[in-house]
Amino acid sequence: MSKALLIVGHGTRSDHGVAEFDRFVDRVRRLAPAHGIPAVEGGFIELAPPPVTDAVGKLVAAGQTEFAAVPLVLVAAGHAKGDIPAALKRELARYPGISYRYGRPLGPHPTLLSLMEERLDAVLPRAERPGTAVLVVGRGSTDPDANAEVHKVARLFWEGRGFAFAETAFVSLAWPGVPEGLERCRLLGARRIVVLPYFLFPGVLPDRIVTQAKEYATGHPDLDVRIADLIGDCDGLADLVLERYWEALGGDIRMNCDSCVYRVALPGFEHRVGAPQRPHDHPHDPADPHGHHHHGHGHAHEHGHHHGNAHGHGGHGHAH
Template sequence: MTTPPALLIAGHGIRDEAGANAFRDFVRDLARRDAGLPVAGGVVGPSPSPSLAEAVADLAGRGAERFTAVPLTLAPAGRAGAGVEAALHAALGGAEEHHPGISYSCARPLGPHPSLLDVIGRRLDEALGGPARAPGDRADVMVLLVGEGSTDPEANADVHRAARLLWEGRGYAGVETAFVSLAAPDVPSGLDRCVRLGARRIVVLPYFLFAGAAPERISRQTEGWAAAHPGIEVLSAGVIGPAEELLDLVMERYRESAADGGPSANRDHDTRPGARAHVR
């Protein structure tokens, strides 16, 4: 019987201690699910959490020679997701030099999966005091979905796509988008737009997996705008967080990649947009 690969959780954009703590807790929650599966988590780029190289060293030290990396990002496959995948391949390529003989596969990013949209819907219900009792209960509620923001238009388009999927069939007056940085509109401008569209009841929803500096910034901007507009009811929703659906989705991505060797197992990775990786 073939030993299943270890699970490597690849975080991205986790730059502050609050986000790093949430990430580490999430990795521990995953590890508790299957005591026989080696699990480690590392972050691509600067972070208080362990780096991806440190996580690979941890797995290698526990005897793992094969592992599947699951990118913990909301970007779907595409250019935005490919940027994360390129950084992941670069980090894993460097790890291979220090640990000869290891092999890996990379799973698909999480994307705006239906189960995550269900969690987001639950966060909205929590902010509004409970689930809707009738179809028209949310007809006066406008949602402002706030993403991180990027210089990559496709990454920003991903947030717009999630907003559309969230709006469909859920009874809200509308779902608008805003960004924390690097893209327009910012949170105050997004709230202004909601008012111009007729909103008198708005829920600001951070499109983030974990708590951290960016969601805190969204909360502060929301509070400041609300104080200046006392005639508008403004509520703040929570981040997705370590929900069971998120844990299940990570394991789903792990299993599908582990079953077929993954879409990018030990590949020479060409990071140009639209380029395809080649198996060694």
């Protein structure tokens, strides 16, 4: 029999973002019976309810003590590598009888690239592609491996689609920012630029992308700057989550950890190797059963640097 599915999001202060996450979980829940999935729940690790502990509690109350946890994140940054596994580890202490298998982040994946292309097509006729630059904007991270993955997405998106070129920018924590990314496009000769957010759902940071892009466009009236929509709640995204679910259950999870900041001493990040794995304190989460309050969110690796671990009792190594 198939195991339950737990969808774990980062969390957002945006009511629209929370509502879209809830709609997406409902979408996957409606698809679940056709896939033999007995139950689907979703929760956040911080910033908004419902917390992960509530979602796990619902599964346990329904008799579902085995589940696959899929991180609803695009890149393998700190949340997927440390925060979510640590939060799930805390649930093992809260519910000693449960076990789970941990899936990998969603991107980069051809489905995501196709969905991004659909969003771009909504603001740009295909005939205009040859003279258009695309600025793919990621969240940004202090993890260089995660930032490099956004660059990879931009390159994969550009390949074979007929755009003039693609550049990469970040809305927080990493350079170049949105204005700098747009300026790079301008200096490379672009007169028409589509800003393409690499984000799933609405939130504070996607709103900031729109604000910064519009401000730049106002200051450069000679440029045609267009802003594509987010990936959003859709069937394609649900299909990808289900794919990650089946990967986790089958043990067929492939992640490249050769440049993981928590495993490899990258220049300037040597202090992160083997850092302790601690979850965020969720504002709606009850105190941990042993009375520990975890501050900060260092990330330690159990996340698959026990290669090939079958997570029978919550081990969540990614069989790379």
